[in-house]
Amino acid sequence: MQDDAVLKITNLNTYFQTPDGNVSAVCDVDIEIKKGEIVGLIGETGCGKSVLGESVLKVLPYNAIANGSILFENSELMGYQQKQMRQIRGRKIAVIPQNPSEALNPLIKNKKQIYEAIDHNDKVKGTEKKKQALRLLQKMHFKEPEKVLDSYPHRLSGGMKQRILAAMGLCGNPSLLIADEPTKGLDAIVRSQVIETLMLFKENTGTAMMLITHDLNFAIKVCDRIAVMYAGELIEVGSSDEIFNNPLHPYLMGLFLAQPENGLIPIEGASPSLINLPPGCRFHDRCEKASEKCERFHPEMKKTTLTHEVRCWNL
C-alpha cells in the first residue's frame, strides 16, 4: 500500500482536567499532512490549534489527556513513552516555537544551545560540531555566523532568534516541521523574513510543514492546504485556493470580512467556553444563517469537492 502521508491524525481528542471540569481543547480532529506539503492550521487564540501541535509532540501540560491516533511515518505515536518521543523530537519532527524572543535561554550562549540540538542528533567532536553549527547558520543566511555563535541571545533581533531556532530544527533529518505562530506579533518586514526562513527550511530539507497561525493572509500565501479550527474542532479544510476563493463556512467568511483590507468587520459574540460546549453547531449563536437544526444537532464534516470539506448544515 502506497501511503505518502507523513502525519495522519485521526479522531484526536485532547482535554485538560481542571477543577471546573474538563476543557476539551481538541475534538475529533482528523488531518493528514503529505510529504513536502505545507498545511496551515488557522483559528483564533484559544481554539486549540497550539494544543494540537503539542499533542503530536507529546509536550502537553501534566493535566492534559490526549487520545485518538497519531500516525507519524506509519508508526503510532499515541502509545509512545517520553523516552521514545525524545528520539522523534528534534530528529524527525522539528519545531519552531512560538515567540522567538523568549524561546532561547538568555543565560546561555547561542553556540551551546545549537550544540545541544546537534548532540541530540549525533555525537560529533568539538571542531566538527562547530563546523556543523556554522553550516547550519549559513544555511539560514546568517552573514556572520561566527559572531552569532559566540554571542548571547539578547544581542540578536527577533527575526535572527527565529532563524537560530530554525537552524536547530535543521540539524536533524526532519520529515515534519511544526511552526507555532511564527508571525505572531511581528511587523510586516519581519513577517516577510519569516516566510523567507520557512522557505529556506523547506529548500534545505524538503520537509512537510504544519503552520499553526491566526494570520489568514500569511497562511494563504505560504500553505498548500489550510485547515480552519473553531472551538476545538476543524470546521473547514481545503486547498489554499479553495479557502481563499470559495470559503464556505460562515465563520471563515466572517474571518475574511474581519481582515483589515476588507473593512475590519468583527464577528459578533465570542467563541464558546470549551468546558460547556453547546450540543449543536459550535458556531450557531454567532451565525446569521443559524436555524433550529444548527442549535440542536452537531454537523459533521461534509466533502464538497475532492479536497474541500466543511462542517455546516446550510450547504
Next chain:
Amino acid sequence: MKKIIINRVLMILPTVITIAFLAFSIMYFSPGNPAEILMRYRNPEGGTDPAALAHYEEMLGINDPFLTQFENWGAGILTGDFGESFKTGNPVTEEFFYRIGYTLMLSFTGLAFSLVIGITLGFLSAEFKDSWLDNLLRFTQSLKMSIPSFWLALFFIYIFSTQLRWFSAFGYNSPKDLILPGLVLGLSNSSRMVRLVRTCILEEKGSGYVYTARVKGLSEIQIFFKHILKNITLPIITLTGVSLVSMIGGSLIIENIFGLPGIGTYLVSAIVAKDYPVSMGFLFAYGVIIVFINLFIDIVYQFVDPRVRDCANAEI
C-alpha cells in the same frame, strides 16, 4: 569585566562616607553629655566634679565643632582606631573582631542550612506540584513562618540538648556548637527560600526556552540542570544576600538564647548603655558589611547574567 568591578568598588566610597556620617551623628545628636556618661563609667563613686568633667570633655573633644569631631573620628577609622568602649575601656576594634567571628560563623551556618533546606524542599514542591507532598510542604512552610524563632530555639534545646544530649545548650566551645543555632536560624529563614525556589522553578518550567529545549529532544533532567538551574540562581542569589544581611544584624535572639557573643547582642546592649564609641563603630562596621555583601551580589550578577554585563558595559 575588570572595569565594571573597579567601577562598582569606587561607587561604594560615597556610600561608606555617608554611613560614617550617619553613625557619627548618632552620638553628636543624642541627648545627654557623653563626657558625663564616660565619667560615670570610669569613676562610679566620683560624683559630679566640674574639673573632672572638663577633663573628660577635653579628652573626647566634645567642645570642638561638629565637623572637626567628625574629621577626628573619620581619621581614626582610616587608621583602624575606633576609640575605646566607655564601659570596658577596650578598643572598639578589639571588641568588634572578637564578636564578628561568632556572628559570621553563625550567619553562614544559618545561611547554609537555609539554602540546603530551601532549595531541596522548593525543588520537591515544584517537581510534585499539587501532590500531597507539595501540599504538606506548603502547609509546613506557613506553619514555620508563624513560629517565632525563640520558641523553635527553646524547643530544639529541649529535644537535642536536654533530652538527647547531642549538642550543648549554651556557649561556644567547638564548631559543633553552631549546628543547633544555625539550624534554628536557617529554618526560620528558609520559608521564603522554599517559596521562592518553588515559584521560580514552576515559572521557568512554563517558559519559552524550556519548551524549546523539550522540543529539541532534551530530557527533563537535562533541562533542569542545563537550563532551569542557571536561570533560578539569580533570584536565589538576591534572596541569599537579603537573608545574610538580616542574619548578621538580626540574630540577637538566637545569639542570646545560645549564649553566642555576636555583634547584634553587643550592639543593642551598647546602645542601651549609651556606650557611644561602640555604638558608632559597630553601626559603621555593620553598614559597611551590608555594602560589601551587596557589592558581592552585584559582581556575581555580572558573572551569571550576560544581559546585566552588557548593560553595565554600556553605562561606563
